[in-house]
Amino acid sequence: MNLRIALAGNPNSGKTTLFNALTGSNQFVGNWPGVTVEKKEGKLKKHNDVVITDLPGIYSLSPYTLEEVVARNYLITERPDAILNIIDGTNLERNLYLTTQLTELGIPVVVAINMMDVVKKNGDRINTEELSHELGCKVVEISALKGTGIMEAAEAAIDAAKNGKTVPMHTFSGTVEHALAHIEEAAVHNMPEEQQRWYAVKIFERDDKVLEQIQLDQAVLDHIEADIKAVEDELDDDAESIITNERYVYIGQIIKGCYRKRSAGRLSTSDKIDKVVTNRFAALPIFAAVMFLVYYIAVSTVGTFATDWANDGVFGDGWHLFGIGTSAYEDAVTDYAAENVWTDEMISAVDAAAGMGVIGAEEIQSAIADEDFGAFDGAYGSYADALAEGGYDISEIYEAALGEEAEGVPDPSEYGVWVPGIPVLVEKGLEAANCPEWLNGLILDGIIGGVGAVLGFVPQMLVLFILLAFLESCGYMARIAFVLDRIFRKFGLSGKSFIPMLIGTGCGVPGIMASRTIENERDRRMTIMTTTFIPCGAKLPIIALIASALFGGAWWVAPSAYFIGIAAIIISGIMLKKTKMFAGDPAPFVMELPAYHWPTVGNVLRSMWERAWSFIKKAGTIILLSSIVIWAGSCFGTMDGAFTFSTEMELENSVLGMIGSALCWIFSPLGFGNIKATVATVMGLVAKEEVVGVFGVLDFEGMTRLAAYSFLVFNLLCAPCFAAIGAIKREMNSAKWTWFAIGYQCVFAYAISLMIYQFGSIFTGDLNVIGLIAAIAVLAGMMYMLFIKRYSEAKKLTKRVKVTK
Ligand SMILES: Nc1nc2c(ncn2[C@@H]2O[C@H](COP(=O)(O)OP(=O)(O)OP(=O)(O)O)[C@@H](O)[C@H]2O)c(=O)[nH]1
Numbered sequence: 001m002n003l004r005i006a007l008a009g010n011p012n013s014g015k016t017t018l019f020n021a022l023t024g025s026n027q028f029v030g031n032w033p034g035v036t037v038e039k040k041e042g043k044l045k046k047h048n049d050v051v052i053t054d055l056p057g058i059y060s061l062s063p064y065t066l067e068e069v070v071a072r073n074y075l076i077t078e079r080p081d082a083i084l085n086i087i088d089g090t091n092l093e094r095n096l097y098l099t100t101q102l103t104e105l106g107i108p109v110v111v112a113i114n115m116m117d118v119v120k121k122n123g124d125r126i127n128t129e130e131l132s133h134e135l136g137c138k139v140v141e142i143s144a145l146k147g148t149g150i151m152e153a154a155e156a157a158i159d160a161a162k163n164g165k166t167v168p169m170h171t172f173s174g175t176v177e178h179a180l181a182h183i184e185e186a187a188v189h190n191m192p193e194e195q196q197r198w199y200a201v202k203i204f205e206r207d208d209k210v211l212e213q214i215q216l217d218q219a220v221l222d223h224i225e226a227d228i229k230a231v232e233d234e235l236d237d238d239a240e241s242i243i244t245n246e247r248y249v250y251i252g253q254i255i256k257g258c259y260r261k262r263s264a265g266r267l268s269t270s271d272k273i274d275k276v277v278t279n280r281f282a283a284l285p286i287f288a289a290v291m292f293l294v295y296y297i298a299v300s301t302v303g304t305f306a307t308d309w310a311n312d313g314v315f316g317d318g319w320h321l322f323g324i325g326t327s328a329y330e331d332a333v334t335d336y337a338a339e340n341v342w343t344d345e346m347i348s349a350v351d352a353a354a355g356m357g358v359i360g361a362e363e364i365q366s367a368i369a370d371e372d373f374g375a376f377d378g379a380y381g382s383y384a385d386a387l388a389e390g391g392y393d394i395s396e397i398y399e400a401a402l403g404e405e406a407e408g409v410p411d412p413s414e415y416g417v418w419v420p421g422i423p424v425l426v427e428k429g430l431e432a433a434n435c436p437e438w439l440n441g442l443i444l445d446g447i448i449g450g451v452g453a454v455l456g457f458v459p460q461m462l463v464l465f466i467l468l469a470f471l472e473s474c475g476y477m478a479r480i481a482f483v484l485d486r487i488f489r490k491f492g493l494s495g496k497s498f499i500p501m502l503i504g505t506g507c508g509v510p511g512i513m514a515s516r517t518i519e520n521e522r523d524r525r526m527t528i529m530t531t532t533f534i535p536c537g538a539k540l541p542i543i544a545l546i547a548s549a550l551f552g553g554a555w556w557v558a559p560s561a562y563f564i565g566i567a568a569i570i571i572s573g574i575m576l577k578k579t580k581m582f583a584g585d586p587a588p589f590v591m592e593l594p595a596y597h598w599p600t601v602g603n604v605l606r607s608m609w610e611r612a613w614s615f616i617k618k619a620g621t622i623i624l625l626s627s628i629v630i631w632a633g634s635c636f637g638t639m640d641g642a643f644t645f646s647t648e649m650e651l652e653n654s655v656l657g658m659i660g661s662a663l664c665w666i667f668s669p670l671g672f673g674n675i676k677a678t679v680a681t682v683m684g685l686v687a688k689e690e691v692v693g694v695f696g697v698l699d700f701e702g703m704t705r706l707a708a709y710s711f712l713v714f715n716l717l718c719a720p721c722f723a724a725i726g727a728i729k730r731e732m733n734s735a736k737w738t739w740f741a742i743g744y745q746c747v748f749a750y751a752i753s754l755m756i757y758q759f760g761s762i763f764t765g766d767l768n769v770i771g772l773i774a775a776i777a778v779l780a781g782m783m784y785m786l787f788i789k790r791y792s793e794a795k796k797l798t799k800r801v802k803v804t805k
């Protein structure tokens with residue numbers, strides 16, 4: 001028979017870290033309370049018959065929030081064979097409160113004092129033997145992070161499950177015990193003996209969930225009520241507080257006997273750091289700078305370098321091994337281009353086109369001026385057609401110098417060891433195998449084009465995920481919840497809404513689930529609706545693609561996406577709070593600030609890999625399938641009046657093109673009413689990476705920068721992917737609310753993009769009067785909601801509670 005061991009303890013005490021170590025799982029760990037919101041099971045290593053359950057953290061067995069209910073229900077209704085109670089050794093007093101309750105459940109308990117590495121470093125001492133004696137259960141010392149003592153702890157729990165019994169050692173004061181005895185006698189005497197005490201205490205506390213569960217007769221209830229009242233009168237307090245107080249008095253006594261603290265009164269390093277990073281004035285600028293750096297490093301520097309290599313090398317023509325020979329080759333190419341490609345004829349055509357304002361001409365012009373062949377080639381690929389349409393055809397010169405017939409073009413393999421890219425290799429293979437043309441197209445354009453375009457962004461994503469994992473596990477992000485609480489609160493939002501956003505930076509699905517830590521139903525709904533405004537990992541490729549293809553990798557594009565996300569949340573928060581649906585005070589924000597600590601390299605890498613791997617898996621499944629569908633959609637269509645298949649199909653005549661052109665009017669006021677952008681946006685509902693996949697398959701077409709930015713913002717803010725919509729549905733638990741959330745997101749995204757494009761057009765000179773009037777109307781509406789409309793019935797809440805260790 002399987003033994004079931006539950007890991008229970010306060011939030012942020014290290015349960016999930018221990019769970020991962022014991023079972024070899026990869027559950028998310030972060031340095032703030034409320035990371036785990038769902039129970040998770042895993043088999044204990046080397047013990048196939050032992051199942052360990054990781055539970056959300058709880059402070060007591062009286063739950064307030066949804067994830068606490070999950071933990072309590074598991075312990076009470078499923079009754080595991082043993083409880084391994086994880087305690088944060090640096091904060092014994094608060095952690096033992098739950099322990100006193102757990103030992104009353106009648107389930108064997110083993111206490112594992114975690115964070116012993118920190119306790120020892122501080123020079124504090126815990127007498128475990130004495131503690132074990134006082135609590136009536138086995139006590140072991142562990143460090144889940146370092147992995148010390150964890151197997152012993154698990155084995156102690158197995159042992160307890162097999163033949164242990166935990167009898168609570170604590171007795172309340174005489175009058176309370178008297179009442180408890182009465183309750184046991186009157187209400188729960190037919191329950192198993194070891195469970196009676198816990199139920200009696202809960203009935204004494206008038207816990208509505210327990211009273212609902214056991215359904216007592218009115219006569220019995222009245223009798224019990226009289227007993228409770230008598231105690232309350234005698235001790236002059238309400239029943240619940242009496243129990244709580246007596247528990248704390250008891251814990252105080254225990255601690256006196258078995259805990260020696262050395263580091264009293266000193267300001268810890270954590271406090272010193274907090275003085276700076278949570279400083280009233282400096283906190284926000286510091287946060288902005290940190291997030292700016294994170295996105296800048298990931299998208300514009302280290303990450304780009306690797307992504308360029310992946311996109312142009314592995315999924316492109318090829319690359320020089322170890323980069324040896326690259327610069328010599330580039331010099332040779334530049335020399336060659338200066339002589340043969342950038343002829344006077346081409347330069348004057350490009351200059352003339354730029355003078356006429358033809359799209360993309362300026363990009364080509366500046367690439368030539370910089371003598372940057374890579375930039376030139378990219379811009380040529382995107383805009384050559386636009387130039388030709390404007391009457392400045394430069395393709396002849398290009399083809400003559402670089403086409404297949406051209407001679408004397410530098411060969412990269414002469415400058416170093418040249419590793420050909422995957423498409424080149426596959427193409428050769430397909431040619432050798434004499435593949436039919438359609439299969440060629442399917443594999444090269446459909447699969448490698450689509451999936452490769454997405455996978456090429458993995459390096460950037462890895463960099464982003466490493467940086468986020470570091471910030472999350474060292475404890476900085478938990479501070480930001482507080483810092484933002486200061487601002488959020490002014491608008492009736494709680495800092496707690498930040499935690500889901502934080503997780504949503506990886507993926508929106510767990511982000512939406514993290515909203516369970518918010519007690520207040522209205523605030524929770526609002527958080528669910530706005531969490532996906534934060535760019536998730538899958539939106540990163542869209543940001544990176546647009547930043548590099550249209551903005552030449554400009555430094556501000558990627559960070560701006562993150563700040564637009566935050567701004568969207570705040571603006572939505574203010575507007576929604578003013579409606580009847582969401583009015584009301586935000587709940588006071590109580591969260592414990594964990595001490596800073598250095599995360600282990602292993603943990604950071606694991607967290608990064610976990611997120612990246614789910615992305616890669618998605619590329620191999622959903623993205624693969626939809627790339628094939630898109631490729632097929634762009635090859636089937638009408639040609640010469642008949643419906644056929646052809647790899648030469650013009651986009652306008654293809655099935656995809658027809659669908660796109662039927663819908664693209666929707667987006668023309670936003671500046672990107674072309675077929676590709678429309679198809680990309682619609683496919684983004686399947687998975688956000690697909691937006692990039694579509695451009696990979698359909699090849700990037702020239703858009704103005706303004707239109708591209710508007711496109712980017714719309715795709716960042718509009719309805720999330722199907723997976724996230726599913727999560728919204730589960731957490732809202734209502735179809736009506738789900739549709740409302742999706743509708744709101746789309747309308748909001750539309751409004752913002754409309755303003756960006758229409759107001760931007762004033763400066764680029766493509767002003768459209770009707771569009772501008774619409775944008776002004778939207779702006780006026782928003783301004784009214786933001787600044788003029790009053791909060792209905794809600795007052796601003798000024799109370800802010802902060803609990804620190
Ligand atoms: N120094 C030290 N840190 C630890 C130890 N165990 C866990 N941590 C850190 O404590 C933080 C919280 O760990 P988690 O495992 O997420 O805690 P949890 O109990 O699952 O938290 P919730 O899911 O919020 O209830 C993380 O930053 C861990 O790296 C330990 O033994 N020593």
Ligand SMILES: [Mg+2]
Pocket residue numbers: 015016017035036055056057
């Ligand atoms: Mg956890």
